[in-house]
Amino acid sequence: MSRLARSPLAFMVAPIAAGAAWLGYGSIVAGVTVLIAASLAWVALRPALPAAGGVRIGWAILAAVATAAALIQFVPYGRDHTNPPITAEPVWDRAETRALAVRACYDCHSSETAWPWYTDVAPLSWLATNHVEEGRAILDFSSWDRPQHELDEMAETIAEGEMPPRYYTILHSTARLSAAEKQQLIDGLRATLAASPPG
């Protein structure tokens, strides 16, 4: 019994099962996190097992952090990445305006959000989901049949570099707009809004 308990397998059976269940959900990273947590727990606790040595504190702390990182993967919030249906789009003034908006705004202000692999990993999945929910609630280019909010702010937020948000363009370099592209998007959105108001 004590030999079995001292084997790394004893620490891995449950996490491997949990990790495998999660892989069905679609994230390899979550599974790997669980395995790292189990390995660290094993390193930390092994010497103490039959009563020798005591727990090595540094490893125990690492194991606790890794276990927490693994456990938060199972929180349901942020895992549903089903995009709502597109009910109506603006009649864009030019295809180039739409292309710029898709590049810089659509991940948060449309139903065409792309969800890269790291949006499956908590806590990033929570942040991404929250920003998409908030973004769509204010302005949604895929629900142009509904009233939209703060449209008069649009030009200003783009010109001042407030939108797209900086934390986002760090990860999405393609969403960065040059000064010329910003101006082109502002002019295009103004023309689009004038000809095709929402609601």
Ligand code: HEC
């Ligand atoms: C990473 C997600 C994300 C992207 C990309 C993004 N937005 Fe936003 N946007 C938000 C969120 C979240 C809010 C509401 C909270 C806030 O104001 O920060 C918001 C708010 C706004 C508002 C309301 C005014 C304000 O500042 O609160 C406007 C207008 C807006 N966005 C336009 C845009 C435009 C135009 C683009 C593309 C150039 C864009 N956004 C890109 C997430 C995003």
